[in-house]
Amino acid sequence: MEATIEKKYTFKDFASDQEVRWCPGCDDYVILRAMQKALPEMGVKKEDVVFISGIGCSSRFPYYIDSYGMHGIHGRAAAISSGVKLANPDLSVWMITGDGDSLAIGGNHFIHVLRRNLDLNIILFNNEIYGLTKGQFSPTSLLGQKTKSSPFGNTQPPFQPGELALGARARFFARLGGNTPKEMTQLFIEAEKFKGTSLIEILQNCVIFNDGCFTQYTDKAVRDDKQIFLEHGKPMIFGKEKDKGIVLNGLKLEIVTIGENGITQEDLLVHDAKCEDNTMHQMLVKLEYPLATGIIRSFEEDTFEYREQQLTDEVQKTSKFSKVDDLFFSGETYEVN
Amino acid sequence: MKSIGTEDLNSVVIRFVGDSGDGMQLTGTQFTDTSAMFGNDIATFPNYPSEIRAPQGSLYGVSGFQVHIGSVEISTPGDDLDLLVAMNPAGLKTNLSAVKAGHTIIVDTDSFTKKNLQKAEYQTNPLEDGSLDNFRVIEVSMTSLTKEALKDLGLDNKSVVRSKNMFALGMVYWMYDRDMDHTLNFFEQKFKYKPIIAEGNAKVLKAGFFFAETLELIPNSYTVAPSKMPKGTYRIVNGNTNTAWGFLAAAEKSGLELFLGSYPITPATDILHELVKHKHFGVKAFQAEDEIAGVTSTIGASFAGDLAITTTSGPGLALKGEAIGLAMMTELPVVIVNVQRGGPSTGLPTKTEQSDLLQAMYGRNGESPVIVIAASTPANCFDYAFMASKLALEHMTPVILLTDGYIANGSEPWKIKSINDMPEIKTRLVDGNSESTHPYDRDNETLSRNWAIPGTPGLEHRVGGLEKDKVTGNVSYVPDNHEYMTKIRQEKVERVANYIPDLKSDFVDEGDLLVIGWGGTYGSLHSTVGKLNHQGYKVGHAHFNYINPMPKNTAEVFSKFKKVIVCELNTGQLAFVLKGKYQEIDFMQYNQVSGLPFSVTKMVAKFKDILKEE
Numbered sequence: 001m002e003a004t005i006e007k008k009y010t011f012k013d014f015a016s017d018q019e020v021r022w023c024p025g026c027d028d029y030v031i032l033r034a035m036q037k038a039l040p041e042m043g044v045k046k047e048d049v050v051f052i053s054g055i056g057c058s059s060r061f062p063y064y065i066d067s068y069g070m071h072g073i074h075g076r077a078a079a080i081s082s083g084v085k086l087a088n089p090d091l092s093v094w095m096i097t098g099d100g101d102s103l104a105i106g107g108n109h110f111i112h113v114l115r116r117n118l119d120l121n122i123i124l125f126n127n128e129i130y131g132l133t134k135g136q137f138s139p140t141s142l143l144g145q146k147t148k149s150s151p152f153g154n155t156q157p158p159f160q161p162g163e164l165a166l167g168a169r170a171r172f173f174a175r176l177g178g179n180t181p182k183e184m185t186q187l188f189i190e191a192e193k194f195k196g197t198s199l200i201e202i203l204q205n206c207v208i209f210n211d212g213c214f215t216q217y218t219d220k221a222v223r224d225d226k227q228i229f230l231e232h233g234k235p236m237i238f239g240k241e242k243d244k245g246i247v248l249n250g251l252k253l254e255i256v257t258i259g260e261n262g263i264t265q266e267d268l269l270v271h272d273a274k275c276e277d278n279t280m281h282q283m284l285v286k287l288e289y290p291l292a293t294g295i296i297r298s299f300e301e302d303t304f305e306y307r308e309q310q311l312t313d314e315v316q317k318t319s320k321f322s323k324v325d326d327l328f329f330s331g332e333t334y335e336v337n
Numbered sequence: 338m339k340s341i342g343t344e345d346l347n348s349v350v351i352r353f354v355g356d357s358g359d360g361m362q363l364t365g366t367q368f369t370d371t372s373a374m375f376g377n378d379i380a381t382f383p384n385y386p387s388e389i390r391a392p393q394g395s396l397y398g399v400s401g402f403q404v405h406i407g408s409v410e411i412s413t414p415g416d417d418l419d420l421l422v423a424m425n426p427a428g429l430k431t432n433l434s435a436v437k438a439g440h441t442i443i444v445d446t447d448s449f450t451k452k453n454l455q456k457a458e459y460q461t462n463p464l465e466d467g468s469l470d471n472f473r474v475i476e477v478s479m480t481s482l483t484k485e486a487l488k489d490l491g492l493d494n495k496s497v498v499r500s501k502n503m504f505a506l507g508m509v510y511w512m513y514d515r516d517m518d519h520t521l522n523f524f525e526q527k528f529k530y531k532p533i534i535a536e537g538n539a540k541v542l543k544a545g546f547f548f549a550e551t552l553e554l555i556p557n558s559y560t561v562a563p564s565k566m567p568k569g570t571y572r573i574v575n576g577n578t579n580t581a582w583g584f585l586a587a588a589e590k591s592g593l594e595l596f597l598g599s600y601p602i603t604p605a606t607d608i609l610h611e612l613v614k615h616k617h618f619g620v621k622a623f624q625a626e627d628e629i630a631g632v633t634s635t636i637g638a639s640f641a642g643d644l645a646i647t648t649t650s651g652p653g654l655a656l657k658g659e660a661i662g663l664a665m666m667t668e669l670p671v672v673i674v675n676v677q678r679g680g681p682s683t684g685l686p687t688k689t690e691q692s693d694l695l696q697a698m699y700g701r702n703g704e705s706p707v708i709v710i711a712a713s714t715p716a717n718c719f720d721y722a723f724m725a726s727k728l729a730l731e732h733m734t735p736v737i738l739l740t741d742g743y744i745a746n747g748s749e750p751w752k753i754k755s756i757n758d759m760p761e762i763k764t765r766l767v768d769g770n771s772e773s774t775h776p777y778d779r780d781n782e783t784l785s786r787n788w789a790i791p792g793t794p795g796l797e798h799r800v801g802g803l804e805k806d807k808v809t810g811n812v813s814y815v816p817d818n819h820e821y822m823t824k825i826r827q828e829k830v831e832r833v834a835n836y837i838p839d840l841k842s843d844f845v846d847e848g849d850l851l852v853i854g855w856g857g858t859y860g861s862l863h864s865t866v867g868k869l870n871h872q873g874y875k876v877g878h879a880h881f882n883y884i885n886p887m888p889k890n891t892a893e894v895f896s897k898f899k900k901v902i903v904c905e906l907n908t909g910q911l912a913f914v915l916k917g918k919y920q921e922i923d924f925m926q927y928n929q930v931s932g933l934p935f936s937v938t939k940m941v942a943k944f945k946d947i948l949k950e951e
Contacts, residue, residue, distance in 0.1 A: 016799070018811060047794040050638065055802075063799050063812065068791035070640055071801025072633065073663050079598075079630035083645070084791070085635025086621050087596055091641065109633075114627040144364050312616045319617035324585045327615070329754050332519075332574045334374045337751075 009040035014049075016066040022057060027178030027204040028125065032064055034181045038188035039065075043161035044092045051094045052081040054101035057132050058125035058204075061096040075106025078122070085118045090307045092192060095122045100130045103139040103159050114197055121191045122199045126161055127212035147209070159199045161294065162285030166278050172198035173281065174295045177218035177227070178205055183294075188315040189296060196303050216290045230294040231283070232273040235265055238290050245269075253283050255290070273298040306331035348407030349561050350415030351509065353502075354432050355424030357400040359916060360502040364422075365402025366748075369507055371519045373573045373750050376563025377406040380573075380860060381674035381748045382414035382934065387603065387687045392458035394448075397429045406513075407564040410678050412860035412867075414747065416936045420512075422505050424479075425449060426457035433469075433628045435608075441473045443508065445501065447480035462574035466730040477548070479504045483770050486544040492537050500541045507545020513561060517542060567752060574751040576715035576744040577604070579672060580648075583722025585618060586754070590723075591730055591762040596645040597622040598631040600653065603686040604742040605676035608648045628656035632673065636660060639669040640800070642766070642790035644726055646672040651680045651693045654737075655700065661735050662701040665826065667800040668777075668786050670729035670736075670765075674722070677741040677856075679932040688932030689743035692857055692907040696736040698914065699887055706830040707884040708732070711739040713859035718744060721882060732833055733785040739884075741857040741906075743934050764788060769795040776810040784829040784838075793942045831886050840879055841887040842897070848875030849948055851898035851922075855881035855911050861935040862904055868941050874948055881911070887918070895922050900947065902927055904935065 014036045022028045039049065049067035052061035055074035062069030072080045081095040095113075102110040102124055113120065129147065131134040136149035140161065144153040165173050172194045174187055184202070191198035203214040217226045228238035228246065238245035243258045245268035256263045272280070273295050281297040321327045351368065353361045362383055382403040391398025405415035417437045423429040425448040436442060438635040449464055463469055464476060483501040493624070503520075510517055520620050521539050528535035574582075588595035597620065601607045612621040626630040632647045639645035649657060654675045664671045677693045681683025697709045708728050712721035718740055726736040765780070765788040776798040777786050789796035798810055807821055842851060844866055854862040859880050866878040879894050881887065895901055900927040903912040912926045927943065929935060 022389070045794070047792055050641070050791045051799075062801070065799050068640075069799040069801075070637075070667065070798065071803060072636075073659055073802055075750070076629060076633040076660065079625065079633035080637035080640075081641075082623070082625075082630075083596065083598060083634030084641045085637075086623055086634070087638035087645070088790075089640035093598040108626055109630055112630070132845060143851065150539060309623070312619065315616040316619075321615075321617045324582070324589050324618065325755050325757075325758065327585070328572075328582065329570065331572070333372075333570050333753065334376075336376060336566045336568055336571055 006081050011036040011048060013046060014039045014066050017062050018329035020064050021060065023097050023208050026057075026059060026099060027202070028061070030178055031123070031184065031202055031204065032061065034184035035065065035188055036258075038192075041189050042092070042192045044192070048086055048090060049092045049094070051096060052077050052084060052095040054098075054106055055132070056098040056101045056130075057329050058096055058098040059101060061184050062094045068183040074154050075101055076106070076109060076130065077101065078106060081120050082113060082116070082118055085120055086305060086308070089119070091308070093120050095120055097122065097124055097163070099124065099126045099128060099140040103161065103164070107139075111164070114165055114168040114170045114199065117171055117196045117301070118304045119195050121188075122197065123198060124161060124201045125204045126201050127204045127206040127210055128158075128213050129206050131206050131209055135209035135253060137214045138159045141320055144268040160286065163282065166282050166285060166297065170199050170297065170303065171196040172295070173201070173285070174198070174284070175201045175203070175291075177203050177214060177223070177293065179220075183229070187295070194298060195300055204327050226290055227293050228290040230271045230273070230296055232271055232295065232298065235270050237265065237268060244290070245265045275299065338724060345560065347409045348405060348411060348415070348428050349419045349513070350403065350405045351416065351420045351422070352401055352403040352418050352435065353422045353505065354399055354401040354428035355502065356393050356427075357386055357388065357398050358393070359400065359424050360499065361400045361402050361424070364502045364506045365404055367520045367523065367746060368509060368515070369404050370573050371510070371515050372404070372406045372513075373571070374565075376514060376518055377408065377561055378411040378564040379407075379573070379749055380405045380411045380414045381873050382743065383634060383746045385687055391502065391797075394425055394427055394453045396457060398433055399428050399431045401428070401432065406561050408564045410564065411749075412863045413934070413937060416758055416938045420509070422500070422509065424464070424505065426453045429463060430457045431821055436472060438471050439473065441475060441658055443475045443477060443505065444468065445479035445505070446476045446632050447478045456930070476760070477508070479714065482544060482548060483541050486540050487537050490533065490537055496534065496537065500538050503538050503541040504548070504831070506543035507542040507547075508549040510542075511546045511549035511751060517546060551681055566750065569748045569752045571752055573748050574715055574719075575607075575746055575748040576712065576718040577607035577676065577746070578742055579715060579751060580712070580722045580738075580740060580745070581608045583719040584612070584644070584646055584672070584726060585620070586719070586756055586759055587723045587726030587762060588618070588620075589756055590759050591644055591726070591764055593642065593644040593764065595620045596635065596643035597648065598625050598634035598638065599623070599648045600625050600628045600631045600647070602628070602650045602653050603675065604678055605648045605650045605653070607745070608674060608676070610788045628653040629660060632657040632671075634661040635671050636664050636667070636669060639664070639671045640667070640790070642788070642792075644730065645670070646674065646726070648674040648676070649679050650676050650686075651696070652683065653709040654693060654696055658701050661707065661737075662703065662705045663802045664735040665701070665705050665707055666802050667828070668733045669800075670733055670788070672722075672725045672736050673728050673740060674725075674738045674740065676745045679738060685932040687742065688931060689741045689857065689934060690906050690930060691741060691858070692930070693739065694855070694907065694910040695913065697739055704827065706738040706827050706885065708734055708830055708833055709739065710736065710883050711856035711881065712744060713856055713880060713882055715744050719754065725760055727760065728833060728836070729834075730762055730764045732783055732829060733765055733783065733788060734830060739856055745858040766790065767793070767796065771796070775808055777805060779808060779825075784825060812837065834886040834889050837883045837886075837888060839890045840881065840894050842877035842879045842894055844870045844876045845875050846894070847897035848877055849899050850874070850944060851877045851879055851895060851901040852944070853879050853881070853903045853911070853932065854903055854905065855884060858904060858906060858935055861937055863938065863939045865940040865944065867937075868937065869944060874945070874946065876948075884914070892919055892922075900925060902944070902947065904928075904940070906930065906935070
């Protein structure tokens with residue numbers, strides 16, 4: 001595990017000397033800054049931090065963090081990250097990816113990395129568009145959306161990243177708007193603390209090719225009414241006036257107003273992110289109103305590398321082989337004189 | 338007609354054939370191991386269908402195991418058979434043409450039923466219609482005799498019938514004067530917890546042995562004496578196991594942990610099977626979700642400081658192409674093993690071919706040179722797996738190691754190498770006290786970059802697939818820099834020629850014909866050229882293990898011969914490379930793409946013709 005450190009870093013320690021080249025106004029700047037602020041608070045040594053990315057706008061991220069990093073190839077960041085973590089489980093490994101990178105070309109690696117549950121952190125920059133190739137629809141683009149590759153409207157129904165992730169048995173899933181830096185910093189710290197694969201979906205506005213795609217949820221004027229920020233152990237309450245809430249009605253979530261029809265705060269669902277059964281988390285990620293943000297699921301169990309290490313320790317305790325020569329000269333050998 | 342050379346008298350080729358569920362591979366392996374312990378030199382060739390249990394009795398479901406034992410040096414599993422053991426009509430039909438005229442065929446007559454004859458597409462019973470008159474056929478009702486031997490043991494019928502292969506093995510042991518102890522011990526170990534099965538198999542083996550002995554059906558005239566092999570401790574290995582062990586040795590020698598990222602594919606999977614066993618050495622064998630994850634997890638592990646390898650076969654290498662380019666661009670040490678099989682596409686998964694050479698050399702986008710080397714025998718898979726690791730680590734580049742289904746599944750005696758016999762591996766790892774602070778600082782001699790791994794304070798850096806500045810490693814689109822980096826990556830691989838052995842010509846180093854090969858055809862070419870020299874021809878054999886780069890003296894070796902012929906199990910891939918590199922030489926070609934290894938007999942005849950031509 002990462003050793004606790006005495007040296008105190010500031011965000012500058014994690015800023016590389018490279019000029020940041022995203023479009024002006026891109027949410028990526030917010031995410032980068034939030035990360036550079038979060039890293040010094042994580043208690044990990046700078047040299048133990050590794051950022052791995054695939055291809056796409058978001059995947060330039062590792063160049064801007066002054067730690068170890070690799071800008072990989074399209075869709076493969078999950079597999080590269082897995083190799084890094086398996087080779088050295090003491091590292092803090094961050095995978096940076098986008099909706100095209102992880103949900104299209106890298107879809108296979110994405111579901112399997114979630115299934116295996118290595119102690120990795122994944123940040124999925126979802127902007128519902130291909131940015132770097134200049135504006136084609138992605139697997140999260142909406143039906144009917146007009147893009148460079150769907151001039152008459154997109155006819156491919158989208159993935160919902162949270163639904164897909166939970167289907168692949170993600171142990172940690174959080175969602176956040178790209179314009180909430182404070183919460184983001186905190187969330188990154190929480191993700192690092194979590195033992196297992198943490199997936200954070202950031203609703204990241206692309207100012208050039210899909211500007212305003214999340215405004216209906218993320219705009220400051222409507223944010224509190226359109227989003228519910230979930231916290232473990234707290235009632236599901238939202239709204240500018242804190243007067244709205246969520247209850248369970250049969251097999252469906254229902255939005256209620258506190259004070260109407262005799263509803264009180266005690267009637268609201270209490271968020272249990274740590275519950276093993278993910279049925280409620282599935283319902284929450286699918287809600288269109290309000291949009292569930294914050295840590296939706298956070299269920300810890302043994303990590304893949306832990307299970308591997310346990311087995312290795314067991315085998316090493318009983319094995320008669322410690323050097324390769326023990327193996328080579330064991331069993332059925334014979335002498336030629 | 339019967340002009341058999343001395344060498345032939347000292348060696349025997351035996352093939353066991355039957356249904357894919359008949360246990361022919363086990364029978365062959367047991368005979369191999371026993372003969373090796375007896376002191377014979379050996380080469381084997383398992384040949385089986387890709388279906389796990391093909392329909393019983395069908396022609397395409399025949400599984401075979403060929404073994405060549407000798408009191409002289411054996412370098413191939415042999416061409417023609419001295420003895421064929423056929424457990425059913427389909428096995429007889431598909432293998433008869435390989436039996437030498439006048440030689441022996443043992444058949445299980447119980448399996449020559451009307452139904453089985455039909456399945457094997459026989460119009461009449463070959464045991465009755467005179468079609469086997471040119472052979473010495475030994476008819477044994479093996480299934481009935483097996484049942485009789487086991488009647489008091491209380492085994493179920495399926496287990497009884499399944500052990501008839503041991504009856505055949507027992508007979509062959511008696512014929513070749515082999516001891517049964519090895520196999521009897523094997524039963525005890527293998528069926529430790531099922532003693533009744535162990536007892537049953539032992540009974541049947543002995544029944545076969547005593548059957549052959551008591552009824553004196555077979556003259557005991559085939560003794561093959563122990564061969565004169567160099568002194569030492571040996572074991573029988575197949576190429577895949579020895580490839581895995583070469584990596585184990587390289588990890589220990591370099592002081593690194595071994596990481597394998599792999600996805601199952603025939604015929605490479607046995608390397609994964611072997612390495613997953615070795616957690617005691619700290620081996621991290623990761624079965625990935627696909628071929629691409631196999632290689633990219635390997636790249637991640639290499640970035641983090643492991644000796645990282647991935648294993649695959651032809652179609653998998655195609656899938657890994659882009660990622661190998663990333664490893665080349667980031668200049669990370671990874672080894673990619675391609676156990677070649679018949680192609681293209683899915684091709685012939687269980688058969689052998691050498692048709693991935695050009696893919697290994699050029700199968701990536703952009704200017705993307707990597708080291709390409711090839712093992713040439715089951716035993717030296719160990720050495721080339723070790724060398725692939727050494728070259729990758731010392732030169733900071735991907736290395737593609739080519740083997741093939743023939744040497745991967747074939748086995749032979751291996752004079753065991755201790756870790757102390759292996760050369761040093763000096764990794765390019767640097768620590769925070771190093772003078773170098775830039776990731777692309779290079780060694781002046783090898784041009785290989787330093788290896789600063791995560792966890793090393795002060796050397797934090799980023800790598801990636803985008804072109805990098807020659808000093809800082811930052812992304813660079815500068816035209817001159819790209820040209821410089823392209824050339825330096827090329828030259829880095831070319832300079833590996835300074836660190837590999839010279840090419841040599843076996844038998845003679847000048848003469849009338851030079852036979853050129855690479856990889857797994859070593860045995861057949863060596864036998865062929867040996868026979869020609871024995872008959873007074875001046876023929877050399879030059880075999881490539883290092884293909885990119887090639888040994889520095891290559892042109893010189895070629896120039897000493899009047900004719901040169903490049904022999905490959907493809908349509909001319911090495912020939913294509915050589916023709917581009919050595920344009921002054923007129924290369925002839927000898928090619929075969931049948932999914933089978935070369936036939937020594939055919940090559941000897943062909944090369945004699947060439948030698949006669951002016």
